[in-house]
Structure formats: structure tokens, C-alpha cells
Amino acid sequence: MGKKINIIGAGLAGLSAGCYLEMNGYDTEIFELHTMPGGLCTSWKRGDYIFDGCIDFFYGTNPAYNFYHIWNELIDMKRLEIFHYPEYRRIEDKNGQFIRVLTNLDELEQELLEKAPEDRAVIAEFIGLARKFLTLSEMPNDKAPDSRGLKKWDQILVSEFTKKCKNPLLAKTIGYIFAPEVSVSFLMMLLVSWHQKNAGYPIGGSLKFSRLIEKRYLELGGKIHYNSRVKKILTKDNSAKGVLLENGKTYPADIVISAADGYTTIFEMLEGKYTDEKILNAYENCMPTPSFLLVSLGISRTFPEVPHRLIFPLEKTLVIDPVTSDEDIMLRVFGFDPTVAPEGKTVINCFISTGHYKYWVDLRENNREKYKQEKNRIADEVIDILEKRFGNVKSHVEVTDVCTPASVIRYTNNWQGSIMGWWYTIKNVLPGLEDFYMAGQWIDGGGLSVAIESGRNVAQIICKKDKKKFTTSHY
Structure with missing residues (x-):
């Protein structure tokens, strides 16, 4: 040995x-x-439901590309069922207008042009850049064209790129395809991976x-x-x-x-x-990347008309803690994974980013009763939002779970409850x-x-x- x-x-x-x-x-x-x-x-079981706190998608799901074979050193990839999102996310504005983040580049281009025609030049640059990254990714390393012209995008944040947009919904959509804080290069490679069906969700969860x-x-x-x-x-x-x-x-x-x-x-x-x-x-x-709250609901009905991920503005600000509040809500509807809920039922979760991890840690340590009350308050507010949006929700909620930064630290010991270091x-x-x-x-x-x-x-x-x-x- x-x-x-x-x-x-x-x-x-x-x-x-x-x-x-x-x-x-x-x-x-x-x-x-x-x-x-x-x-x-990880994920955890509550009653008949499995609540998942991690995998949205992972890179390397297509055997035509190298990273699939690295995964296959650790997992029998042929036995892993992968779901590829045709529509990754839908983002709405306060007027009910929306843009779909479609994972096929040609379809995404048409969607963006239809919804934000005044930004034709920006869209051409955005999709054109994605196609350049796609071309680069499809070529062997020894035959790849000079990529120095793309290197500058490593240093430009998505939040900076979105300033070019005239249409505020387009700016919001591009910013929240993933996150405004990442580089444009990162976002391009993500779009390329989706287009190649090289990034997907493993059925069964984290x-x-x-x-x-x-x-x-x-x-x-x-x-x-x-x-x-x-x-x-x-x-x-x-x-x-x-x-x-x-x-x-x-x-x-x-x-x-x-x-x-x-x-x-x-x-x-x-x-x-x-x-x-x-x-x-x-x-x-x-x-570091911030911590989060995750409100997970086990609901005894389905939501076939709702996209897998949905961001929409709230009529009333959702107050999370003394320094965190949200004007939008981000929902994830797990209708695509039949293993997380019994037939005819659904898991919906709401991800809420917060940098105020200390508030939740101190509250749990010093006032456990108020900690529980605050978790229940936020869960109730999320349920009320869903009730108003979709109807026929509140009476069908069977299980509620709220993960806070204190939960993240207890179970993973991650500094400040950070989600991605x-x-x-x-x-x-x-x-x-x-x-x-x-x-x-x-x-x-x-x-x-x-x-x-x-x-x-x-x-x-x-x-x-x-x-x-x-x-x-x-x-």
C-alpha cells in the first residue's frame, strides 16, 4: 500500500x-x-417529498465532450438519467411581460429579438459572442482559432454588459440567466453547454x-x-x-x-x-459568494403551466432580515423530476440570497423561538405569494421547510454560510x-x-x- x-x-x-x-x-x-x-x-426528505438545496445543472452530460469522460471515472454516466431544460428560466417584469431563457441559441436569439427589438444590435453582439465560444469549443485544441479576442470577456462582468441594453427586461434577463457577478465568458460557456446538451440535471437530485x-x-x-x-x-x-x-x-x-x-x-x-x-x-x-435561505414546499397538486424556473416582481417587498429584502421572487418548480414527489404532487422552492448570515446564526443561538417564528413568517409569505399568483395553493401545502444560513453552517461548516466559496x-x-x-x-x-x-x-x-x-x- x-x-x-x-x-x-x-x-x-x-x-x-x-x-x-x-x-x-x-x-x-x-x-x-x-x-x-x-x-x-445534498437533499433531504420531509414526509413524501425530497427537498434539494444544490444541483440546478452540472457540466459534462454529453459523451461527445471531454468532461463527460471525467465524470465517467467516478459515476456510471450511462445509468444516469439527465434532464436538459428546453427553457431554463422565465423572467417577468411588473407589466407581465416576460422573456424565456431558451437553451437553444437559435431559439434564444428569436425570443430576444421578439421581446426586445429595440436592442437588435446588443442581441446580435450577445448571440454572436456565444456562437464564437461555441465554435471554439467544438474544435480540437491544436486546431482552435486564435481566442485572444475573446480573452477580454474574462474581465468583463455580466452586470457591465447589461448596461448596453435599452430594454430593462432584456437587461434583467441577461443579468439573471445566471448571476450579474460572473464574467461574460462564464455566461457564454454556460449558454454553449446548454446548446450542446452538455449541462443538465440528474434525475434523483443532489x-x-x-x-x-x-x-x-x-x-x-x-x-x-x-x-x-x-x-x-x-x-x-x-x-x-x-x-x-x-x-x-x-x-x-x-x-x-x-x-x-x-x-x-x-x-x-x-x-x-x-x-x-x-x-x-x-x-x-x-x-465570498453570499449565503441563502431556501423555502421548500411540498404541494399536493401539479403546476403543468408553470416553467421550471420563474422570476417575477412582487407587489409588496419581501423582507427577509434587517438588511435583506427582495423585490422579485425566484421559484423553482420540480415537475421535471418524478422522484422528488409522489404522482400528482410537486415540490416548489424559493431561493433567497442573503449576505446577512450573522443575523440568522445569532438569532438561532440566542432566541430559538424567534428564529422559528421568522422562518415560519417567511414561509407563510412565500405561500401567500404563490396563492395570489397561481391560486389553489395554500390548502394544498402539505410540508414546509426553511433552510437558513445557520442551517448551512451547522451542516457544512462553510464560512459565512457561503454557497460557492x-x-x-x-x-x-x-x-x-x-x-x-x-x-x-x-x-x-x-x-x-x-x-x-x-x-x-x-x-x-x-x-x-x-x-x-x-x-x-x-x-
């Missing part, structure tokens, strides 16, 4: 690192604070998806310790030597990988001893510490394929350092 490697965190990055290291002859163990795998990639990777890791010979929170990363002579759990048990290792929360890893498990100016600046001055990447090693690596959203940003690649990259680095050829196996 090869070197002993301890991995902290059984989210997708940790599971990925474990799988690839086992494929390459290393002896690995994963330590996870929760009772199940996946981290943020926990089922995580369990498939857990299964692969265990079959490869790995071992997972659940309910095992790591208190400290053991070091000697500035080299990682194992982990100490909160229960007092120690597990020695030749190498330690943290695929856990970045702040906890650096400033608690390692006591802030291995940092530099860039790391300190990130955690002191930079904002940083918007940018940082190094996966710490200055002055040998035999230690990091992986996951606090290194490479959020997203399923990013997490998998983050773990895979660490495994490759370790193999290279040990002068071993990196090898993989697949289904």
Missing part, C-alpha cells in the same frame, strides 16, 4: 481526491463532520448524485469516517502529519488534504500559522507547510465539475511529486 493520506471533508472535492488517489495506489481515509456525503451537494461518488470511493478501497469533525491538523517541522478529531482520536498520515471550509482549515485547524498577504487579504477584505481561485498549498494541500470551493470556486476537477488536480500533483504516472479507471 502506498502513502497514507488523510482527507478532510466528504464533499465532492474530497470524494474526488479520494477516488483518484485510490486509483493511483494511495491509502486514503476521509473525515466528515456530517452523517452523509456531499457537503452542499444526495443521490453524491451517493454515487461515495459508492465509487468505497469500491476503490477508501474509508469514510462520518460524525468525525477534525479539530486540528497535526504538523511537525512544518510538515502535515495527520489529524486530531474533536473526540480526541488522532490519525497519522504522510499527507493531509483539506477539502473542508477554507477559513476553518487555515485559521482554526492550522491556527493561522501558514498564511501570507494574499490569504489574509482574501479572508479579511474580500466577500470565492468567485476567483487561489493556490491549493499554504506557504511554509509541506505535505499539505487544499481542494474545493475555497480554492477553485463553486460548481460540481469545478469541485471534481479540484480534487482530481490535487491527486495529479501528488502523483507528479512522487514521480508516479497518474492513471484513472472508468465505468
Whole structure:
């Protein structure tokens, strides 16, 4: 057996690192604070319903493209049923006008031109840019045209691009295809992936998806310790030597990988001893992606006329917490996944972004009764909104669940309850510490394929350092 490697965190990055290291002859163990795998990639059962807090789509669902085959190293992709959205999202304005975000580029172009003809030039630029990215993605790397003209879009945010729009609904739509804070390049690659049917939703949802990777890791010979929170990363002579759990048990290792929360890893498990100016600046001055509330409803009726995702303006502002309020509501209707609700029933959830994680953490710790009241208040307001919009909803709500930033922190320990870590990447090693690596959203940003690649990259680095050829196996 090869070197002993301890991995902290059984989210997708940790599971990925474990799988690839086992494929390459290393002896690995994963330590996870929760009772199940996946981290943020999870779902939970309430009564007859499954509520999902993660996967909207994942990249790499088409066997014609490379990342499908990376997934196939971890999951039997032929057995995974994928739903590809024909219409990803519908966005309305206060006058009831709407634009559909269609996933076929030709159809999307026609939709945008029909709904915002005064922005013909902007639409031509937007769709033309997507087609350039499509052409680039379809060509072999050694034959791809010069892409330097597209590089500038890495530095331009979608929020900046939308300022070109005369039509406010078009600006809103482009901004919320994904998020205004991402680069135009990111948005283009997303549109390309949808067009290629290379980004879709796995029927069964997030926990089922995580369990498939857990299964692969265990079959490869790995071992997972659940309910095992790591208190400290053991070091000697500035080299990682194992982990100490909160229960007092120690597990020695030749190498330690943290695929856990970045702040906890650096400033608690390692006591802030291995940092530099860039790391300190990130955690002191930079904002991670925000946390969220997720209101999930199990409803004993169907909504065949409602798109899978819908954003529409509210008649009255929805107050979330002392610094967060929404003028629009974002709904997700799970009629496309028959596994999350019994026949004739539906799950609808409402995602609400908030940066005020501390309010929810403090409220739960200091006034549990008010915490419950506030969760119930928000759920009731969302139900009232649905009742007014669709009718015949309130009497059919069978199950209600509200996840807050406090819930995210309790179950994943993510700093500030962040949903996707940083918007940018940082190094996966710490200055002055040998035999230690990091992986996951606090290194490479959020997203399923990013997490998998983050773990895979660490495994490759370790193999290279040990002068071993990196090898993989697949289904």
C-alpha cells in the first residue's frame, strides 16, 4: 500500500481526491463532520417529498465532450438519467411581460429579438459572442482559432454588459440567466453547454448524485469516517502529519488534504500559522459568494403551466432580515423530476440570497423561538405569494421547510454560510507547510465539475511529486 493520506471533508472535492488517489495506489481515509456525503451537494426528505438545496445543472452530460469522460471515472454516466431544460428560466417584469431563457441559441436569439427589438444590435453582439465560444469549443485544441479576442470577456462582468441594453427586461434577463457577478465568458460557456446538451440535471437530485461518488470511493478501497469533525491538523517541522478529531482520536498520515471550509482549515485547524498577504487579504477584505435561505414546499397538486424556473416582481417587498429584502421572487418548480414527489404532487422552492448570515446564526443561538417564528413568517409569505399568483395553493401545502444560513453552517461548516466559496481561485498549498494541500470551493470556486476537477488536480500533483504516472479507471 502506498502513502497514507488523510482527507478532510466528504464533499465532492474530497470524494474526488479520494477516488483518484485510490486509483493511483494511495491509502486514503476521509473525515466528515456530517452523517452523509456531499457537503452542499445534498437533499433531504420531509414526509413524501425530497427537498434539494444544490444541483440546478452540472457540466459534462454529453459523451461527445471531454468532461463527460471525467465524470465517467467516478459515476456510471450511462445509468444516469439527465434532464436538459428546453427553457431554463422565465423572467417577468411588473407589466407581465416576460422573456424565456431558451437553451437553444437559435431559439434564444428569436425570443430576444421578439421581446426586445429595440436592442437588435446588443442581441446580435450577445448571440454572436456565444456562437464564437461555441465554435471554439467544438474544435480540437491544436486546431482552435486564435481566442485572444475573446480573452477580454474574462474581465468583463455580466452586470457591465447589461448596461448596453435599452430594454430593462432584456437587461434583467441577461443579468439573471445566471448571476450579474460572473464574467461574460462564464455566461457564454454556460449558454454553449446548454446548446450542446452538455449541462443538465440528474434525475434523483443532489444526495443521490453524491451517493454515487461515495459508492465509487468505497469500491476503490477508501474509508469514510462520518460524525468525525477534525479539530486540528497535526504538523511537525512544518510538515502535515495527520489529524486530531474533536473526540480526541488522532490519525497519522504522510499527507493531509483539506477539502473542508477554507477559513476553518487555515485559521482554526492550522491556527493561522501558514498564511501570507494574499490569504489574509482574501479572508479579511474580500466577500465570498453570499449565503441563502431556501423555502421548500411540498404541494399536493401539479403546476403543468408553470416553467421550471420563474422570476417575477412582487407587489409588496419581501423582507427577509434587517438588511435583506427582495423585490422579485425566484421559484423553482420540480415537475421535471418524478422522484422528488409522489404522482400528482410537486415540490416548489424559493431561493433567497442573503449576505446577512450573522443575523440568522445569532438569532438561532440566542432566541430559538424567534428564529422559528421568522422562518415560519417567511414561509407563510412565500405561500401567500404563490396563492395570489397561481391560486389553489395554500390548502394544498402539505410540508414546509426553511433552510437558513445557520442551517448551512451547522451542516457544512462553510464560512459565512457561503454557497460557492470565492468567485476567483487561489493556490491549493499554504506557504511554509509541506505535505499539505487544499481542494474545493475555497480554492477553485463553486460548481460540481469545478469541485471534481479540484480534487482530481490535487491527486495529479501528488502523483507528479512522487514521480508516479497518474492513471484513472472508468465505468
